[in-house]
Amino acid sequence: MTVRRIRRRAPLSAALVALTLGATACGGGTGGVADQGGGGDTLTLWHMEQPPNRVEAWQALIDRYNETDPEFPVEQQVQDWNQIYTKIAGAVQSNTQPDILFTIPDFTTYVRPLGKVRPVTDVVEELDGEHRYIEAATAPYTDEDEVWAVPMYGMVQMLWYREDLLAEAGITEAPETWEDLLAAAEAATGDGRSGIALPAGKNLATDQVIYSFMLTNGAGDFFTEDGQPDFDRPEVVETFEFYDRLMEFSPPDSANYSWGEPQAAFNSGAAAMAIEKGQYLMPFEEESGRPAEDLGCAPIPQPADGGQPGSIYYSNAAMVLSEDDARAEAAEDFLAWLLQPENYGEFLNAEPGLFLPLTEDGVEAESWTSHEVITTYRDCVDQMLEQSRSGALFGFVGGQYVDEIGNISGQNVLAQVIQQIAVEGRDPAEAVAAGQQMMLDAVQG
Amino acid sequence: MSSTAAPGAEGGLRTRQGGAPHRSAGAAVRPRPRRSRRGAGTLLGIVLVAPLILLMLLVIGFPLVNTVLLSFQDQGVVGTPSSFVGLRTYQAILGDSALWESLRRSGVWLVGNLVVQTVLAMATALLLTRVGRWSKAARTWVLLPWVIPTVAVAVIWQWLTNSNYGLLAKGLGVLGLDGVQFFADPDWAMPTLILMNSWHWFPLGTVIIFGALQTIPGEVYEAAKVDGVNAWQMFWHITLPLLQPVLFALGLVGTLWSFNIIDSIYLVTRGGPSGASTTAPVMIYDTAFKAFRASEAAAMSVAAIVLLGILAWLYIRFAKPEEV
Numbered sequence: 001m002t003v004r005r006i007r008r009r010a011p012l013s014a015a016l017v018a019l020t021l022g023a024t025a026c027g028g029g030t031g032g033v034a035d036q037g038g039g040g041d042t043l044t045l046w047h048m049e050q051p052p053n054r055v056e057a058w059q060a061l062i063d064r065y066n067e068t069d070p071e072f073p074v075e076q077q078v079q080d081w082n083q084i085y086t087k088i089a090g091a092v093q094s095n096t097q098p099d100i101l102f103t104i105p106d107f108t109t110y111v112r113p114l115g116k117v118r119p120v121t122d123v124v125e126e127l128d129g130e131h132r133y134i135e136a137a138t139a140p141y142t143d144e145d146e147v148w149a150v151p152m153y154g155m156v157q158m159l160w161y162r163e164d165l166l167a168e169a170g171i172t173e174a175p176e177t178w179e180d181l182l183a184a185a186e187a188a189t190g191d192g193r194s195g196i197a198l199p200a201g202k203n204l205a206t207d208q209v210i211y212s213f214m215l216t217n218g219a220g221d222f223f224t225e226d227g228q229p230d231f232d233r234p235e236v237v238e239t240f241e242f243y244d245r246l247m248e249f250s251p252p253d254s255a256n257y258s259w260g261e262p263q264a265a266f267n268s269g270a271a272a273m274a275i276e277k278g279q280y281l282m283p284f285e286e287e288s289g290r291p292a293e294d295l296g297c298a299p300i301p302q303p304a305d306g307g308q309p310g311s312i313y314y315s316n317a318a319m320v321l322s323e324d325d326a327r328a329e330a331a332e333d334f335l336a337w338l339l340q341p342e343n344y345g346e347f348l349n350a351e352p353g354l355f356l357p358l359t360e361d362g363v364e365a366e367s368w369t370s371h372e373v374i375t376t377y378r379d380c381v382d383q384m385l386e387q388s389r390s391g392a393l394f395g396f397v398g399g400q401y402v403d404e405i406g407n408i409s410g411q412n413v414l415a416q417v418i419q420q421i422a423v424e425g426r427d428p429a430e431a432v433a434a435g436q437q438m439m440l441d442a443v444q445g
Numbered sequence: 446m447s448s449t450a451a452p453g454a455e456g457g458l459r460t461r462q463g464g465a466p467h468r469s470a471g472a473a474v475r476p477r478p479r480r481s482r483r484g485a486g487t488l489l490g491i492v493l494v495a496p497l498i499l500l501m502l503l504v505i506g507f508p509l510v511n512t513v514l515l516s517f518q519d520q521g522v523v524g525t526p527s528s529f530v531g532l533r534t535y536q537a538i539l540g541d542s543a544l545w546e547s548l549r550r551s552g553v554w555l556v557g558n559l560v561v562q563t564v565l566a567m568a569t570a571l572l573l574t575r576v577g578r579w580s581k582a583a584r585t586w587v588l589l590p591w592v593i594p595t596v597a598v599a600v601i602w603q604w605l606t607n608s609n610y611g612l613l614a615k616g617l618g619v620l621g622l623d624g625v626q627f628f629a630d631p632d633w634a635m636p637t638l639i640l641m642n643s644w645h646w647f648p649l650g651t652v653i654i655f656g657a658l659q660t661i662p663g664e665v666y667e668a669a670k671v672d673g674v675n676a677w678q679m680f681w682h683i684t685l686p687l688l689q690p691v692l693f694a695l696g697l698v699g700t701l702w703s704f705n706i707i708d709s710i711y712l713v714t715r716g717g718p719s720g721a722s723t724t725a726p727v728m729i730y731d732t733a734f735k736a737f738r739a740s741e742a743a744a745m746s747v748a749a750i751v752l753l754g755i756l757a758w759l760y761i762r763f764a765k766p767e768e769v
């Protein structure tokens with residue numbers, strides 16, 4: 001080939017390589033698995049709790065377990081929620097899945113069809129006998145008469161408010177109803193401050209806050225008995241109308257908010273209220289510069305007429321995916337060890353206040369209750385435990401087990417509906433109808 | 446050394462120095478050894494290149510073929526069993542207006558990045574060629590945005606534009622322009638993302654253009670100055686034409702690269718608000734890993750490859766500069 005011909009073809013070759021590289025990156029390949037999972041003499045644990053304090057706390061616990069000289073020592077590998085769907089599929093295909101994979105209910109419905117999840121019914125029954133699980137812990141992992149993951153800790157949403165900022169606005173009582181909440185948000189808005197900071201980006205944070213309000217309005221169960229979406233209902237529309245009204249008192253760029261932005265606004269004093277889980281407790285004093293007494297908490301406000309207590313609540317659990325029985329048994333032993341009251345508190349206090357106990361003896365475990373954050377905010381912690389009793393999760397309400405819920409939550413349909421209303425100005429009834437169609441498409445594939 | 450050289454070496458020296466007539470003569474006298482040497486050279490070349498070709502086939506060819514095969518199936522979750530459905534997936538995705546809308550947004554993204562990055566890179570490179578202490582120092586720190594990881598760039602820009610504490614948002618507020626919601630407004634999300642991405646990548650173009658500028662002989666400019674040519678005329682009639690080959694290559698590779706960018710968008714808006722920044726790669730990712738429709742995502746990828754291939758061909762066909 002002459003130099004001239006090479007010169008002629010060089011741009012085309014460069015173009016082909018560049019576009020092929022990009023295209024294959026977008027393609028249907030299963031991707032590489034950087035951190036290979038199970039195998040060897042260690043049990044591999046994958047979890048998605050990335051904050052360093054959580055990783056360090058769990059590593060300390062794992063080190064302590066490994067000092068007991070188990071047959072299979074445990075090694076944790078931290079994963080990313082945004083990548084775990086790809087990674088676990090690739091790992092299962094290449095038989096390098098972890099022995100233990102932490103999960104939430106809808107993620108379990110995604111992983112089970114991959115074919116490696118082992119039922120853990122026997123060990124969960126044993127643990128229930130020993131520690132007495134609360135009912136909501138195991139229900140979302142129970143399907144086809146088997147339990148598919150060992151429940152480890154719970155999470156529930158609350159209304160968080162700045163007592164100092166609400167007092168400035170003349171509000172002395174925590175909002176109990178939707179109307180109270182709107183009034184408080186309006187009163188606290190002004191002078192560069194927002195009454196409430198709400199997420200409205202296309203993400204799970206938005207889904208969850210909206211769902212908490214849906215529960216309080218009796219719209220938490222939006223599936224028929226045979227698992228088909230039943231979303232287009234008046235109470236759903238009402239909830240989205242309410243959320244849209246509330247967003248008037250949220251920062252103007254809320255349409256791009258996820259987990260972090262409302263908390264930052266709340267702690268910096270740029271917003272007086274927020275709705276989230278217990279991760280607000282630990283950093284409050286340091287980040288806000290205010291005393292712990294200024295952090296108020298209350299159950300999710302409900303409609304004055306016909307409302308009911310409710311909040312999104314779900315147990316996080318651990319699936320066992322070991323290839324052979326010996327490793328599976330060792331994985332179960334490790335999980336059982338974690339749930340022993342003397343260890344459980346240390347496990348939960350990786351993020352005190354966010355990770356709530358799921359067992360009766362865990363609630364009373366000194367290893368949990370003695371933590372400074374728990375003692376400082378004991379009233380809020382108790383309220384969270386109480387709120388947990390009325391908590392639920394979409395797709396798993398009242399014993400449901402919707403196999404395709406992962407398809408719906410994965411696409412953030414609830415967040416997409418509020419974006420249509422708040423960003424595009426679409427009529428709530430139309431947006432909810434569009435959401436119904438999105439859910440049908442997601443379920444039918 | 447030449448006096449003690451072996452006959453073969455001498456012959457070789459003669460051939461190299463002798464020019465075309467000598468080579469012809471040598472070929473006529475001893476054709477077989479020459480062909481053999483050429484054959485050996487070709488074989489050596491193949492052997493040397495083969496590992497790279499095999500590697501390319503493995504890391505690019507295999508996923509590409511896999512993607513094409515997947516597009517003819519009906520796989521849901523990546524890695525689960527599937528069956529052959531022929532062109533049905535293509536019929537579904539090509540009839541979906543959402544795909545075409547995402548491709549339109551990709552077009553906006555691509556052109557926006559191309560224009561903004563080229564202008565920024567060219568302007569910066571021209572400034573760096575100026576003689577002076579500041580321009581020398583700037584040659585180092587201008588690379589800063591490029592070396593910052595994309596995730597950090599995303600966080601920086603989210604902080605800059607946050608309505609509560611963002612420097613940019615607050616600065617505009619002082620000027621009475623506090624209504625701009627950079628990533629939360631469908632009209633602003635894409636332009637802001639283009640600006641963010643261009644800020645991240647323009648140093649790459651700057652380095653390349655700056656390097657090309659150094660190859661333009663100074664005598665050309667001096668001669669032009671003697672002829673009374675002003676700065677703009679020098680840029681338009683000397684600098685720009687001489688940079689055309691570099692700009693062409695930069696435009697081609699940069700365009701294809703930009704099209705496939707997903708991390709910058711996904712980290713900041715995830716394609717929102719309300720789909721305003723859902724480009725084709727974002728849609729492909731969401732389809733594969735959020736909606737769990739792997740085959741549809743594969744078919745979209747193949748469609749994107751074809752489209753990009755056509756675009757690349759058109760670009761080369763019509764934008765390729767004359768050989769200098």
